[in-house]
Amino acid sequence: MFDAGKIESMIGPSLEAMGYSIVRVAFTGGRSRPTLQIMAERTDNAGMTVEDCETISHTVSALLDVADPIDTAYQLEISSPGIDRPLTRRRDYERFAGFEAKIDTQRPIDGRRHFRGKLLGLEGDDAKLLVGPDTLRLPLDAIARAKLVLTDELIAATQPQNHS
Numbered sequence: 001m002f003d004a005g006k007i008e009s010m011i012g013p014s015l016e017a018m019g020y021s022i023v024r025v026a027f028t029g030g031r032s033r034p035t036l037q038i039m040a041e042r043t044d045n046a047g048m049t050v051e052d053c054e055t056i057s058h059t060v061s062a063l064l065d066v067a068d069p070i071d072t073a074y075q076l077e078i079s080s081p082g083i084d085r086p087l088t089r090r091r092d093y094e095r096f097a098g099f100e101a102k103i104d105t106q107r108p109i110d111g112r113r114h115f116r117g118k119l120l121g122l123e124g125d126d127a128k129l130l131v132g133p134d135t136l137r138l139p140l141d142a143i144a145r146a147k148l149v150l151t152d153e154l155i156a157a158t159q160p161q162n163h164s
Contacts, residue, residue, distance in 0.1 A: 023089045025039075038060060087119075117129045
């Protein structure tokens with residue numbers, strides 16, 4: 001049985017010591033093509049490079065080879081979250097406040113499960129989202145999926161700054 005939390009706690013401290021943080025751990029592909037996906041980012045908020053993914057891959061492979069927490073053959077896939085990244089941690093909702101997000105909930109809230117609007121951060125254990133004129137509070141424990149929406153503002157905010 002796959003346990004994302006166990007994998008994350010196993011590899012997280014080493015990756016953090018190397019200057020990376022885990023965004024998400026998932027096991028996909030079913031029986032035909034089992035894949036352990038680890039999405040990571042640099043703690044200095046610089047863009048991820050192919051070399052960063054390669055470095056993480058070598059470290060994670062070594063850690064998983066020793067612990068052997070997955071009882072089937074699988075492929076290891078390391079990726080960056082990308083610009084239109086998933087929002088998986090509390091700090092993501094604060095860090096990306098002001099940007100547009102799509103949020104799907106596990107259960108209906110006010111008769112809806114799909115929301116799109118401007119992320120306003122957190123209030124207690126709720127994500128705040130401006131949808132039209134309304135500010136909605138979506139409980140974090142009710143969120144099934146959340147991600148940023150690719151917009152011109154998001155692209156501009158993620159471009160490296162030129163210091164001439």
